[in-house]
Amino acid sequence: MTRVAGADVRSGFWEEQLAHAKRCDADDELRAFRDRFYVAPERIYLDGNSLGLLSHEAEAAVLRVLGEWREQGIDGWSGGAPPWYDLAERLAPGIAGLVGAREHEVIATGSTTVNLHQLLATFYRPQTARQVLLVDAQNFPSDLYAAQSHVALHGGAGALHPGSASQAQAPESATAPTLRVVPGRDGLVGVADLMQALGDDVAVAFFSSVQYRSGQLMPIREIVERAHRVGAIVGFDLSHGIGAVPHQLHDDGVDFAFWCHYKYLGSGPGAVGGLFVHERHHERWPGLAGWWGSHKERQFDMAPTFDPASGVGRFQIGTPHLLSLAPLEGSLKIFAEAGIGRIRDKSLALTELLMTLVDGLDRSLGFSIETPRNPGARGGHVAVRHMEAARVAKALKARGIIPDFRPPDVVRLAPVALYTRFEDVVTTVRALEQIVTTREHERFDEGRAVIA
Ligand SMILES: Cc1ncc(COP(=O)(O)O)c(C=O)c1O
Known part of the structure; x- marks a missing residue:
């Protein structure tokens, strides 16, 4: 040519x-x-899966919270409209609609990686016959690092130690916590490979619902069925799915999920993330407890022992980052309409x-x-x-x-x-x-x- x-x-x-x-x-x-949305007239923005554009609604919500802080100081926790204290809980219905969950199964909290750490600390408890934490090589690096660190925390071969290039290369051990990594196939996750790797030695498996690089959407229900047949807990990272693809987390029987709100959800750089735990696990004690996971009516009793919220709220750790949570309120209005x-x-x-x-x-x-x-x-x-x-x-x-x-x-x-x-x-x-x-x-x- x-x-x-x-x-x-x-x-x-x-x-x-x-x-x-x-x-x-x-x-x-x-x-x-x-x-x-603020779309620059001479630009074509095709990066909304990395950082979504600002909407007028998201902007207005942040400005409102700033104004409440300016006018009310500490009283904003109860006097904000809505009050800051349970804003995360109040946003749950809008989030639940996007991911196919019940309202008490989702909460806006933490960040993607921190939420994954919380979920692994809660669910990954390797036992003699179930030592494996299963992931796929195409997953986002931060997710892989988090997985490696939990295997190491349980005494498995430490991928985080210098000189060990990747846990994937460490030999699997039948008697110690182990990370199993499903290798990629030409940039994609081989679903058959993944199913095969999901054996009855797997304690926890987690994957992305949509792969960050290729855009591949995983067959969530089939994976969950397979995982549950072998007795494993299974979770998903929805960061590249939420706001673009409908999910049915509750009906599909997913055990846990986590995601960010700064991509399709347009809630701003570093916005507060999201977390789902299926209601059948709501009795579980959070692996990482903090006072914001307390029962809302008793949190300010300041008791020395943890009195957790009854739903997914118990998996929150610390004070919500209000200025990074507020935009989500605005964004969810747009998603509810659209x-x-x-x-x-x-x-x-x-x-x-x-x-x-x-x-x-x-x-x-x-x-x-x-x-x-x-x-x-x-x-x-x-x-x-x-x-x-x-x-x-x-x-x-x-x-x-x-x-x-x-x-x-x-x-x-x-x-x-x-x-x-x-x-x-x-x-x-x-x-x-x-x-x-x-x-x-x-x-x-x-x-x-x-x-x-
Ligand atoms: C799929 C996926 N998982 C995890 C992360 C890490 O998110 P965070 O930096 O909010 O912890 C990202 C970040 O872009 C991501 O795309």
Whole structure:
């Protein structure tokens, strides 16, 4: 293929695609939600699966809490509207609707990694015949580090010790706590491999509902059935699922789950996370107790012994970070109006269009797709592979199209149903074609920034 600087190959084709996309946008039932977000006019933001954009509602909720702090000081804990003291509990109905839980099974608390530590401290109690903590290699690194640390805390081979590159390489022991890692298959989790690894020596297994890199959506119910058949506890990290994909945590019988609210949920950088524990485990004592897990009516008795809340609230540890919790209140209003079903339908249509257009690019340009095609196996973002992914991502960014890069070769693109238009998808894939055709990406260095 001849590469001519500045050439816009197939302009007729792209104009047609754009016209079609604009018709889809005009018919889109969710189109009005875009105006509720701060979307920079000249930008196409495709990183809402990393940090969602700010909505007017989320902003208003933070400003309200700031005002309450300014006007009321300490009295905001009871005098805020709603009171800060049980704001986390008050947000549970909105969260429960998104993840298919009962209200007393979910709580906004902690952060993703801290919540995982809490859940592993609660559920991972290796015993003679059940020593294994099972994870998959595609999981987010922080989750793997947390898993390694719990195996080490129970006296298993310490992956965290210098010189031991990865627990995955440590030989499994039948008599000591062990981390078992299901290896990946060409960037994806092999579901059959995972099922096979889920043997009756597994104490706890946990996976991501949607993989952070590939966007692969896991068959949660099947995994839970298998885990429970062998007597294991099973949990999921919903960070890349919540707000993009509906979950049915209660009905699927999931034992525990955890997630962040700063991606699709748009609750701001470092926003307070979320945690689910199935009601059948509500008698369990939290592995990591703290006073915010107390029974709400007796917390201020200041008793020296822990008197836990009856529901999932007992798994909270310390005072909620109010300024990072408040935005969630605003975001949940938007999700309640839009409905996760409609969000999922539009998200699937956007990712379908994206994948079809990438598939249509000349093969010599070197793009391929890692994300599963089957709508039942894909979440809300698409992993586009390219040998020069780092530089292609930078070139996109220089054009005002915001993706992210995941090493070694993935440009992650997340068209977020609440604020991405079909026309944005067309413009993005057209830009990918132009960038590589004209070698625009070669103007950027290969190194990645510290972040992305
Ligand atoms: C899937 C997944 N799990 C865990 C984390 C870690 O989250 P946190 O930094 O909020 O603990 C992230 C962060 O992006 C993530 O994407």
